[in-house]
């Protein structure tokens with residue numbers, strides 16, 4: 001499958017990229033940097049609402065193929081969240097985890113936000129000022145909270161993440177654990193920023209999985225954990241990043257001409 005994907009995308013680029021000695025997450029950081037620049041550039045250039053809408057559609061479509069890689073490889077808020085909780089862990093020696101029932105309730109909040117956004121878009125846009133005192137206070141509070149808890153925006157509030165997560169459940173790519181190779185060290189579960197019980201599953205079907213590869217990179221047992229197809233064909237991060245980037249680029253090109 002990887003070979004066909006490479007051919008479809010750009011075989012020269014794929015061959016060159018696959019020769020780089022990168023771990024999955026290092027590949028992801030490269031894509032994150034690229035998309036941070038592109039999205040900030042789009043915002044500064046005043047991209048039209050149509051362009052953003054097609055961009056979101058492209059992200060949704062990519063989710064069918066490569067789960068929520070659009071979150072972890074392309075959304076500029078994801079690296080901000082990652083940087084903050086890692087800084088918090090360094091500063092305070094640990095991150096905090098909400099009790100399971102509270103965490104579950106908080107995770108559901110993003111679906112309410114999604115519903116509210118859909119209703120707001122369906123009604124008359126009120127033109128609420130994006131920069132207001134409550135908004136600044138909210139963002140400041142969220143940034144501080146992100147030092148103590150992992151990814152509160154992405155996990156609890158982001159409406160786009162809620163939508164992508166629902167579509168991602170239909171994706172054939174999943175984090176898959178091989179009980180034969182697993183040494184049950186808990187590292188995958190401990191490293192998961194979505195607080196998912198990776199070690200307790202053979203196939204992780206959660207809409208919360210960001211496809212971020214942190215669990216895969218942290219696994220000490222070769223062959224125990226991968227992002228893979230139902231036929232156990234392993235899909236590395238550079239393939240996922242290339243696929244999501246091509247689709248998003250296509251979205252930008254189509255959106256530019258609308």
Ligand code: SF4
Pocket residue numbers: 177181182183184185186187188189198199218219220221224225
């Ligand atoms: S990190 Fe790897 S070996 Fe350890 S529990 Fe998870 S899958 Fe098993």
Ligand code: SF4
Pocket residue numbers: 175191192193194195196198204208209210211212213214215216
């Ligand atoms: S299960 Fe693995 S890939 Fe999914 S969010 Fe957790 S660490 Fe990332």
